[in-house]
Amino acid sequence: MKLDLPAGDFAGYIFDCDGTLVDTMPLHYRAWDAAMRRAGLRGGLCEDLFYSLGGVPTRRVAELLGRHYGLPLDPDRVFVEKEEIFLELQDELQVIGPVVDFAREAARRAPVSVASGGPKPIVRQTLERVGLAGLFSIVITPEDVTHGKPAPDMFLLAAERMRVPPGQCLVFEDAEPGVQAAKAAGMRWVFVPSRAMARPARG
Numbered sequence: 797m798k799l800d801l802p803a804g805d806f807a808g809y810i811f812d813c814d815g816t817l818v819d820t821m822p823l824h825y826r827a828w829d830a831a832m833r834r835a836g837l838r839g840g841l842c843e844d845l846f847y848s849l850g851g852v853p854t855r856r857v858a859e860l861l862g863r864h865y866g867l868p869l870d871p872d873r874v875f876v877e878k879e880e881i882f883l884e885l886q887d888e889l890q891v892i893g894p895v896v897d898f899a900r901e902a903a904r905r906a907p908v909s910v911a912s913g914g915p916k917p918i919v920r921q922t923l924e925r926v927g928l929a930g931l932f933s934i935v936i937t938p939e940d941v942t943h944g945k946p947a948p949d950m951f952l953l954a955a956e957r958m959r960v961p962p963g964q965c966l967v968f969e970d971a972e973p974g975v976q977a978a979k980a981a982g983m984r985w986v987f988v989p990s991r992a993m994a995r996p997a998r999g
Contacts, residue, residue, distance in 0.1 A: 797894045801966075802984050808960030809902045810951055810983070811932075813912035813919050815850060815970035815990030817899065818926055819892050823885045831878035832861060835869040850971025850990065851913040853944035854878070879918055891926050895968055895988055899931060907958035909934035911950040913973075916940075934958060946973040948981035955981070 815821040829841040845864060849857050858871035858878070899908055909932060912919045916937040923929040934957045941949035955962045967978040970990040978985040 797892070797989070799894050799898060799986055799988070801986060804984070805964075806906065806966040806984070807964040808906055808955060808958040809899065809908045809966050809968070810911050810954045810958075811895065811899055811908065811968045812851060812970060812974050812988075813910050813922060814914060815892075816968050816988045817892060817895055817910070817928060818922055819890045819990070820882075820922065821847070821850065821970070821990040823888060824882060826885065827878045827882040828857070828861070830881050831874050832865070832867075834877060835862070835874050836867050837865055847990070848972065851945040851969065851974040851977070853913050853938040854915055856944065879915065882918070883921075886922070886925055889922065889925050891928070892988065896928065898968075899928075903931055907934070907960060908932060909936065909954040909958055911936040911954045911967075913938060913945055913950075945971075946976035946980070948977050951977055951981040951983060955983075 811817050814824060825843060825846050828846060832841050849860060855871055855875045858874040862869040862871060902908055914937060916939050919935060919937055923932060934954060936950045936954045938944040941953055943949045951967060952962060955965050962982045965983045967983050967985040968988055969975050969978060969985055970988045975985055975987060
């Protein structure tokens with residue numbers, strides 16, 4: 797993978813976690829598929845639907861999947877079960893090398909942060925498991941804001957915590973809701989493909 801970086805100088809860098817820094821999306825798909833089957837889903841969870849919700853807060857994903865499949869599920873219960881299954885798969889975690897290499901280099905000259913749609917304990921544990929916890933002292937998740945992605949709140953708070961104007965931040969994202977959030981925050985962005993699919997590489 798070669799990152800297609802936009803021209804210009806940036807004073808701060810914001811990274812999504814799942815599918816951007818860490819190759820978690822196939823594991824999250826397996827966890828969601830298993831949790832949804834427990835909730836009554838017949839067949840398998842549609843991968844296109846799953847990837848279209850990348851970056852959306854986890855409880856909201858449960859609600860949207862239940863609505864899509866017409867299942868009278870308890871979003872909180874599905875949320876808990878999904879995260880329990882995901883934690884059982886964490887031994888398979890691997891970093892996305894080009895993005896992590898860039899993050900380590902960028903951190904030598906500018907503040908860096910994580911803005912992820914996952915629950916904060918899970919995001920922090922993921923970063924810890926792959927040796928990135930020490931790199932990111934600023935971790936923003938839906939618990940910190942009123943609205944998650946695709947709203948700009950998480951990115952704006954990350955910029956505030958880094959003490960960098962939003963327009964001087966560069967965002968790294970693997971999903972359309974995150975790209976929309978970056979645009980809404982007035983930030984440039986780099987798309988990191990978490991699966992083989994056509995998407996704009998930068999903005």
